[in-house]
Amino acid sequence: MNPQKVRNGPNFMQQLNKKKHVDCALSSNSDSSDDEVDEIVAIKKDVQKQRFSVSAEAYGQFNKKENFKAKFIPKSKEQSERIKQRMQAGFMFSALNEKEIEIVVGAMEEKIFHKAEYVIKQGEEGNVLYVVDTGELDCFKNYGKGDVLLKTYYPGESFGELALLFQSPRAASIIVKSDKAILWQLDRETFNLIVKEASIKKRQQFETFLENWDLLKEIKDPYDKLKMSDALFEKQYKKGDVILQQGQKSQEIFILEQGRVSVNKNNQTLFELTKLGDYFGDQSIVAGTLESFSYVAEGDMKLMYIPKKSYSSTLKEIESTLLKNIQTKYGKYQ
Numbered sequence: 001m002n003p004q005k006v007r008n009g010p011n012f013m014q015q016l017n018k019k020k021h022v023d024c025a026l027s028s029n030s031d032s033s034d035d036e037v038d039e040i041v042a043i044k045k046d047v048q049k050q051r052f053s054v055s056a057e058a059y060g061q062f063n064k065k066e067n068f069k070a071k072f073i074p075k076s077k078e079q080s081e082r083i084k085q086r087m088q089a090g091f092m093f094s095a096l097n098e099k100e101i102e103i104v105v106g107a108m109e110e111k112i113f114h115k116a117e118y119v120i121k122q123g124e125e126g127n128v129l130y131v132v133d134t135g136e137l138d139c140f141k142n143y144g145k146g147d148v149l150l151k152t153y154y155p156g157e158s159f160g161e162l163a164l165l166f167q168s169p170r171a172a173s174i175i176v177k178s179d180k181a182i183l184w185q186l187d188r189e190t191f192n193l194i195v196k197e198a199s200i201k202k203r204q205q206f207e208t209f210l211e212n213w214d215l216l217k218e219i220k221d222p223y224d225k226l227k228m229s230d231a232l233f234e235k236q237y238k239k240g241d242v243i244l245q246q247g248q249k250s251q252e253i254f255i256l257e258q259g260r261v262s263v264n265k266n267n268q269t270l271f272e273l274t275k276l277g278d279y280f281g282d283q284s285i286v287a288g289t290l291e292s293f294s295y296v297a298e299g300d301m302k303l304m305y306i307p308k309k310s311y312s313s314t315l316k317e318i319e320s321t322l323l324k325n326i327q328t329k330y331g332k333y334q
């Protein structure tokens with residue numbers, strides 16, 4: 001079954017809003033009725049309340065963190081290294097420092113599941129998050145008319161974080177697709193004290209940008225947009241810095257937040273990128289070719305970027321649009 005074809009039920013926010021699990025991007029809805037507008041206002045208030053309680057909780061947890069004695073499950077060196085590798089492949093853990101990574105690795109517990117087994121059942125209470133070590137798992141959601149396949153999880157990806165972030169029932173079901181799946185399970189307490197704060201901060205930091213980034217219009221599921229913030233990072237550049245060199249293979253897709261970036265070929269400026277959401281590095285990552293242009297910072301600026309390794313779990317869904325855009329943006333200069 002192709003997840004793209006079956007993903008057409010109510011969106012994640014609509015589902016969450018009903019249950020008041022709210023802390024994600026409100027998708028804009030131009031044909032909202034008055035009732036819907038009222039509902040959106042109410043939801044926005046909920047979001048603010050939720051944010052306040054999240055930061056209050058984080059604040060209150062500062063002392064707890066000092067005294068926190070993390071669960072520790074002995075592992076071989078090889079196992080610890082493998083967990084670290086898997087954690088690096090995903091982005092749920094990207095904001096952690098070395099000490100925090102050690103604590104999380106220590107607390108992880110190996111769990112083995114077999115084909116067709118439920119790892120998570122929609123509607124149940126959830127106390128753990130999973131990182132996929134080996135195997136493949138399908139994620140289904142029942143919007144009231146039977147299960148809809150949303151996506152397949154592969155090694156390095158994680159799931160089950162929503163119940164921990166929002167203290168809500170499981171929002172979807174996860175079932176083993178391969179013969180066997182080895183997963184690393186992380187308990188709620190370690191997640192809350194070590195991972196949650198950083199993850200929530202990051203999701204809030206990029207939420208507004210992701211709501212307004214035109215390119216993402218085709219990504220209908222707000223959960224996917226929200227997850228994209230986990231894969232976004234920032235880098236600082238000074239006026240005159242060559243961000244990306246003609247003839248190179250980019251390791252990132254860069255995205256403009258503010259400022260100007262000139263696009264140059266053979267030392268001649270062709271045009272400038274100036275709009276929020278303008279992006280580059282796509283020739284390497286989306287089309288798999290060398291970059292045909294150099295990109296230079298025209299002032300001191302911060303750029304956002306999505307690392308190459310995160311492309312398939314963030315933007316691949318809109319690959320045909322990205323490819324079309326490469327042609328429109330650069331075709332006449334090739």
Ligand SMILES: Nc1ncnc2c1ncn2[C@@H]1O[C@@H]2COP(=O)(O)O[C@H]2[C@H]1O
Nearest residue numbers: 012139159160161162163170171172223
């Ligand atoms: N569109 C989606 N809506 C809700 N959950 C999703 C979606 N896609 C993937 N998931 C994952 O499915 C998991 C089910 O358990 P949780 O609600 O704890 O966390 C959920 C997410 O990690």
